[in-house]
Amino acid sequence: MNTILLRNGRVIDPAQNLDTVTDLWLTQGRVAGTGPQPHLAADRVIDCTGLIVSPGLIDMHVHLREPGREEDETIATGTEAAVNGGVTSVACMPNTEPAIDTQAAAEFVILQAKRAGKCWVFPCGAVTKGRRQEELAEIGGLVAGGAVAFTDDGSPVESAEIMRRALEYTKMFNRAVLVHAEVPELTKGWVMAEGAVSAQLGLRGMPAVAEEIMIYRDIALAELTGGKVHILHVSSAGGVDLIRQGRARGVNVTGEACPHHFTLTDENLRSFDSNYKMAPPLRTQRDVDAILAGLKDGSLSVLATDHAPHAPEKKARELDQAPNGIIGLETFLPICVTHLIEPGHLTWPQMLAKMTINPASVLNIERGTLKPGVVGDVTVIDPDTEWTIDISKFKTKSRNSPYHGKRVKGRAVVTIVGGDVKKCELG
Amino acid sequence: MILNQGHAMSHHLLGLEQLSGDEITAILDSAEQFVGVGQGASPKRDDLKGKVIVNLFFEPSTRTRVSFGLAARRLGADTLDFSPSGSSTSKGETFLDTAKNIEAMGIDAVVVRHQSSGAPLLLTRHLAPRVAVVNAGDGAHEHPTQALLDIFTIRQRRGRIAGLTVALVGDILHSRVARSNIHGLTKLGARVIVCGPTTLVPSEVASWGVEVAHRFDDVVPRCDVINLLRVQFERQRGSFFPSVSEYASLFGMSGSRLKRAKPDVLILAPGPINRGVEITPDVADGPNSAILEQVNNGLAVRMAVLKRACVVTQNGQE
Numbered sequence: 001m002n003t004i005l006l007r008n009g010r011v012i013d014p015a016q017n018l019d020t021v022t023d024l025w026l027t028q029g030r031v032a033g034t035g036p037q038p039h040l041a042a043d044r045v046i047d048c049t050g051l052i053v054s055p056g057l058i059d060m061h062v063h064l065r066e067p068g069r070e071e072d073e074t075i076a077t078g079t080e081a082a083v084n085g086g087v088t089s090v091a092c093m094p095n096t097e098p099a100i101d102t103q104a105a106a107e108f109v110i111l112q113a114k115r116a117g118k119c120w121v122f123p124c125g126a127v128t129k130g131r132r133q134e135e136l137a138e139i140g141g142l143v144a145g146g147a148v149a150f151t152d153d154g155s156p157v158e159s160a161e162i163m164r165r166a167l168e169y170t171k172m173f174n175r176a177v178l179v180h181a182e183v184p185e186l187t188k189g190w191v192m193a194e195g196a197v198s199a200q201l202g203l204r205g206m207p208a209v210a211e212e213i214m215i216y217r218d219i220a221l222a223e224l225t226g227g228k229v230h231i232l233h234v235s236s237a238g239g240v241d242l243i244r245q246g247r248a249r250g251v252n253v254t255g256e257a258c259p260h261h262f263t264l265t266d267e268n269l270r271s272f273d274s275n276y277k278m279a280p281p282l283r284t285q286r287d288v289d290a291i292l293a294g295l296k297d298g299s300l301s302v303l304a305t306d307h308a309p310h311a312p313e314k315k316a317r318e319l320d321q322a323p324n325g326i327i328g329l330e331t332f333l334p335i336c337v338t339h340l341i342e343p344g345h346l347t348w349p350q351m352l353a354k355m356t357i358n359p360a361s362v363l364n365i366e367r368g369t370l371k372p373g374v375v376g377d378v379t380v381i382d383p384d385t386e387w388t389i390d391i392s393k394f395k396t397k398s399r400n401s402p403y404h405g406k407r408v409k410g411r412a413v414v415t416i417v418g419g420d421v422k423k424c425e426l427g
Numbered sequence: 428m429i430l431n432q433g434h435a436m437s438h439h440l441l442g443l444e445q446l447s448g449d450e451i452t453a454i455l456d457s458a459e460q461f462v463g464v465g466q467g468a469s470p471k472r473d474d475l476k477g478k479v480i481v482n483l484f485f486e487p488s489t490r491t492r493v494s495f496g497l498a499a500r501r502l503g504a505d506t507l508d509f510s511p512s513g514s515s516t517s518k519g520e521t522f523l524d525t526a527k528n529i530e531a532m533g534i535d536a537v538v539v540r541h542q543s544s545g546a547p548l549l550l551t552r553h554l555a556p557r558v559a560v561v562n563a564g565d566g567a568h569e570h571p572t573q574a575l576l577d578i579f580t581i582r583q584r585r586g587r588i589a590g591l592t593v594a595l596v597g598d599i600l601h602s603r604v605a606r607s608n609i610h611g612l613t614k615l616g617a618r619v620i621v622c623g624p625t626t627l628v629p630s631e632v633a634s635w636g637v638e639v640a641h642r643f644d645d646v647v648p649r650c651d652v653i654n655l656l657r658v659q660f661e662r663q664r665g666s667f668f669p670s671v672s673e674y675a676s677l678f679g680m681s682g683s684r685l686k687r688a689k690p691d692v693l694i695l696a697p698g699p700i701n702r703g704v705e706i707t708p709d710v711a712d713g714p715n716s717a718i719l720e721q722v723n724n725g726l727a728v729r730m731a732v733l734k735r736a737c738v739v740t741q742n743g744q745e
Contacts, residue, residue, distance in 0.1 A: 191544075199629040202544045202567030202603055272545030316553075318522055318543030320566070 002419060003027040003040050006378065009048025013055055014353035015369035024053050026376040029419035033372040046414060046426060048380055054352050055370050056088025056119075056377025056417065059332060060359040061153075061178075061232055061256060061304035063325070064090070064121070066112060067105075068097025073309040073397045075109065078329070079118035081307075081396035083422040085330040086412020088377035089120040089367050090307075091359075094131070094147075095154035101126040101137040106145030119417050120377070122148040122365055124178060127166045133158050136166060143173045148363045151178035153232060154279075156214055158184055163218060167227025176228040176254075176362055181214035181239065182206070182280065191320045193235075193281040197266040203320065208236035208287070211280055215239045219246040219253050228252045230362050233306050235261045235280035237290030244299040254362050255294065256302040259335040260326060262291045264402065274315045274322035275402040278308065292345050295354070302362060303354040305332045309398030330394050331403045337383065337410030348383070380414035380426075387411060438559040438736050441547050442569035443610035451611055455579050458731035462724065465501035474730075475504035478737045481529050484510045484540040484563070485522065490698065490722070491563050491573070495538045498729035504535075504737070522546065523553050530554050536561060536736045544568035559736035567601045572732055573697050574607030576725040578615065580717050581652050583724065584693055589616030594646050596678055597656035597705060598627040598667075604697045605656055609635055622646045623656075623678060626667040643678050647688045654695040655680050655705040671704055681707045685715065693717055 006024040011034055013019075018034070025032035025040055032040060059082065065073040075092075082090050092109060094100030100109060106123045113121035125142035127150045129135055139150060150170055156179065157163040166177050187206045192198050194205025215231055219242060222229040234240055234255045243255040260278065265285055268276040276282060294300040308325025315322050336355070340346045346354075360368030367377060391404040415423040443451060465471045480499045484492050492508065499506045509529060520528075526537065536559040539547050544566030551560050564570040582588055593612055599605045599621055612619050619637040621628055633639045640646050647653070658674060668674045675681075680694060694706070694716045702708050711718060 196631040196634060199600075199631040200606070200635070202565075202569070202601075202606055272548050313521070316521075316523060318541065318549060319545045320543045321522075 002029070003032075003043050004416065004419065004421070005042035005045045006048045006053050006380065007045055009051045009053035009380065011053045011370065012349050012352050013370040014349045015055070015357035016371060018370070019349050024370065024378065026378065026416065026419050030376045031370050031372055031374050034370070044421070046380070046424070050384070051413065052348060052381040052383055054379045054381060055356040055368050056415070057086050057333065057355045057379050057412070058089045058359040058368055059087045059305050059307065059329060060091040060302060060363055061258070062090040062092050062307040062329065063095070063309065064092040064109070065096065065309060067108065071311045075112040075121060076116035076118070077395060077397040078307070078309070079113060079116050079121060081327075081329040081394060082119045083415045083417065084395045086333050086379040086381065086415050087119060087329055088379060088415060088417045089122060089365070091122045091124055091148060091363055093151065093153045094124050094126040095152070099126045099131045100124070100147070101129050101131070101142070103138065103141035103145035106142050106147045110146045118422060120367070122146070122363060124149045124151050124153070126150070127152045127157050127177060128162060131155060133162065136162065136169060139169055139173065143175065148365055149176045149178050149230070151180065151232070153178060153180045156180050156182045156184065160217060160221065164221050164225060167221055167225040167229060171225070171227050174364055176230045176364070178230045178232050179214070179218045180232055181211045181218065183210045183213045186210035190281070192269045192277065193266045193283045195266055195284060197269055201269065203269070206281055208238055208283060211236045212238040212242060215242045219243070219251055222253055223249065223251045226252070230302070231255045233258045233261065233280055234291065234294070234300060235283055235287060237287045240290045240294035240299055244294065244297070247299060254302060255300040256304050257291050257295055257300045258304060258306045259328060259332060259339070260402070262288050262295070263335060263339050268402065272319050273402070274317065274319055275326055275400050277319060277322055277324055278306070278326055279324040295340065296345055301354060301358045303336055303351070304359065305329055309396055310400050311397075312399055315400045325400065327394070327396050327398055327401050329396060331389060331401060333381065333412050334387070334389070334408035334410050335403065338408045341383070342409055376416060376419035378414070378416040379412050382411050382413045384409070385411050439551055440561045440571055440732055440736060441551070442562060443571045443574055443607045443614070444569065446614070448614040451575070451578070451614060454575060454728070454731050454735060455582060457735065458579055458724070458727040461727040461730040464727070464730065471501050471503065473503035474734050475499065475502040475737050478504040478535040479533065480504045480506050480536045480538060480733060480737070481534050482506065482508045482538050483526065483529065484508070485546070486540050486542045486564070488540050488564070491540060494725045495563060495729050495733070498726050499733055501726070502730050502734060504733070523549070526550055526554060530558055534558060536733065538563050540564045542566055561732060561736055564603055567603050567606070569607045570603040571607050572725070572729055573604050574611045575732070576721055576728040577608055577654060577695055577697065578611050579724050579728050580695060580721050581693060583720070584717060585651065588612065591651040592618045592620065592649055593652040593654065594620040594622055594650045595654050595656060596622045596643060596680070598659055599623050599632060599656070600627045600629055601659050602656050608654065609637055613637065620646055620650070624668050624674070644684070644687070647684055650688065650692055652693045652695060653680060653688070654697070657697060657699065658701055658704050675704050679705055679707065680710050682709045685710050685713070695721060697721070
């Protein structure tokens with residue numbers, strides 16, 4: 001019962017160094033294997049000729065907003081958007097209201113995800129109680145409740161002492177601390193990146209060093225403690241360098257790039273359009289080039305969206321009053337294909353590694369590969385189809401995307417979660 | 428450029444960045460006819476009879492608001508003032524909802540002052556194209572009518588702008604007056620020197636086609652015009668300079684500094700001035716000062732801007 005044959009696709013599984021045209025079989029919700037499987041009879045055959053068959057994509061940086069800000073997104077709408085974008089697992093950030101800082105809160109997120117029945121949701125727990133920067137949250141309880149990593153994302157962990165203890169304490173559970181790198185004293189009242197454009201527009205800027213100083217601090221603390229640190233949404237050339245140097249020294253540090261940070265620059269803010277406002281901010285072409293270089297040489301091993309939905313009435317404010325963030329789940333794959341594969345920065349296996357096995361290993365979760373026996377999460381990608389992004393067709397509850405109307409290449413056409421076909425655009 | 432997209436937007440005045448030198452000169456030329464209108468023997472005019480112009484001020488302002496209101500009435504327009512205190516913005520209504528409500532009352536132009544850079548541009552995207560938007564100061568971005576009246580005053584005294592050396596002194600970082608003046612003056616061929624403490628002159632300013640200086644004493648003798656920007660205590664968010672007295676000693680225009688300037692140097696200040704900080708009283712009230720002419724010229728320039736805004740709108744509808 002429930003055996004799926006994905007026939008004749010280009011099966012790419014970076015975790016196994018696999019890149020070959022073959023069949024992929026799923027049965028009983030799990031991967032059975034590739035090639036001929038004589039003992040299996042398919043209930044459903046999906047012809048993947050000319051398509052790429054990848055482990056289900058993981059977006060490890062998503063704001064689902066529930067509980068507390070259901071006007072922006074719910075776990076149901078956010079996971080529906082994920083499936084629509086070809087994402088089978090999301091890690092959601094704990095800056096909800098209340099924050100995900102207890103076992104019960106983590107379990108609530110997982111329960112809501114099960115009720116929605118779209119994709120896997122792995123909650124991240126807050127580092128500090130209530131994200132108040134005062135004392136550690138109950139990290140052990142959060143782990144018991146299903147939290148897979150710890151972060152006060154949206155804010156940095158301001159105290160170096162608390163960060164140090166968090167890195168030490170999470171080691172017990174083999175969990176990473178995810179860093180939103182920003183020195184608060186240098187970023188008061190910021191609207192965009194500090195530089196030539198901010199000066200001209202008369203908007204308060206956040207200097208790149210505000211990110212770099214914090215990245216340096218947290219790499220140094222990871223080195224001191226032996227903890228595992230992951231730098232979220234790296235936006236600056238200096239930040240990429242620091243991660244590269246840290247990794248060369250053997251520090252347990254990984255870095256993440258978001259599509260907007262390697263496709264857009266602060267020049268876009270000349271429109272005063274709040275869909276170009278996010279934290280960290282869009283920077284210069286030099287930073288874009290450094291992020292692309294970091295993706296190429298592996299300093300940045302993870303691609304993630306920082307999907308940050310905000311209801312339209314909130315984004316339709318004056319630029320300095322509008323909240324930070326853009327949606328990303330449904331533009332993740334096509335923007336990456338268009339800007340990483342098409343120009344030749346990354347090969348398909350290199351890019352898919354950053355969307356599958358690499359985030360899975362940062363989060364220490366059993367996802368991101370097509371090894372026989374693992375959970376049957378698969379994304380089938382049409383690498384050649386060209387289409388135009390239309391935010392009115394999105395499943396997310398919000399519409400704050402700067403990519404509306406953009407012509408892109410590559411699309412998730414089938415999304416399979418735990419052996420269930422959640423989306424299929426094939427005939 | 429995105430600002431020029433869509434329907435006839437030319438009647439808006441969002442900033443001097445979007446205007447050409449010729450367009451700026453056209454506004455200055457038009458303003459000549461309005462000097463003194465409504466004062467003494469010169470009667471009011473009816474260029475804008477039947478027009479409704481709203482002052483939408485989200486930031487405290489007395490001088491600019493009064494100047495726009497008087498300019499509109501002297502051209503025969505009906506005006507109404509809207510400021511957030513005692514209005515619905517204090518009840519949580521957003522900027523755009525407020526503006527749309529006022530638009531629904533059937534207005535021709537809105538003069539907007541807002542603490543957020545870009546707010547006037549946001550209005551043009553959400554209000555009907557027939558409503559002209561005039562920027563009366565947005566954040567630290569632009570204050571085009573202030574720059575136009577500064578430039579008008581210089582031209583009135585000197586007969587030209589091209590070739591003059593004009594210093595803008597003080598807090599460039601937070602100054603919308605400085606940004607608009609730099610756009611306007613450079614487009615008209617002036618040589619602009621920007622002078623202030625390194626904390627208040629962003630290093631990027633050097634790429635705007637201006638000279639950057641930090642020693643006021645070296646700058647003073649070279650200038651035909653010195654425009655003393657107000658120290659904006661309300662916008663300061665940190666320690667940009669150690670004390671007011673240190674600022675005054677390094678960047679204030681005093682009688683002794685004036686002696687080192689060209690004899691006919693023109694002293695401007697957008698005001699309201701902090702006497703004893705940017706400028707000492709003897710200079711502010713002395714013969715080189717054009718501060719009060721600036722105020723009077725402000726009326727003429729704003730009449731020209733309002734007429735441009737409303738009349739182009741009318742043509743657009745025909």
